[in-house]
Amino acid sequence: MFGCQQILINPNNELRAILEFICGESNKLHNCGTYYARQLYFKTGKIPNKFDLHRLMASNRHFQVMYSQSAQQCLTTVAEAFKSFLGLLRESVKVQ
Numbered sequence: 001m002f003g004c005q006q007i008l009i010n011p012n013n014e015l016r017a018i019l020e021f022i023c024g025e026s027n028k029l030h031n032c033g034t035y036y037a038r039q040l041y042f043k044t045g046k047i048p049n050k051f052d053l054h055r056l057m058a059s060n061r062h063f064q065v066m067y068s069q070s071a072q073q074c075l076t077t078v079a080e081a082f083k084s085f086l087g088l089l090r091e092s093v094k095v096q
Contacts, residue, residue: 022066025062025065025066026062026066026070026071026074028062029057029060029062029063029066029071029074029075030074030075030077030078032057032060032062033053033057033074033075033078033079034078034082036048036053036056036057037053037078037079037082038082040052041082041086047082047083047086048079048082049079049083050072050075050076050079050080052079053075053076053078053079054072054075054076057071057075063075
């Protein structure tokens with residue numbers, strides 16, 4: 001289990017704009033990755049892994065404006081969450 005430490009910052013207007021832009025692009029990339037993962041699952045039944053998402057989203061404009069490691073971590077989170085959700089869904093179907 002990992003913990004987060006919140007740090008209150010008071011950025012100047014320039015830094016605030018940069019942080020809001022990066023956070024917005026990260027959120028948009030997460031949404032794109034989730035949409036793609038869902039569509040792939042619904043159409044083919046395949047669960048995309050993180051490498052599939054990295055490769056396919058590399059040309060996405062939201063991916064390109066971020067540092068590649070940050071963008072890849074965002075997509076890795078999507079792949080892990082999607083795989084976990086579907087695993088839990090399958091287990092709940094087996095139990096019932």
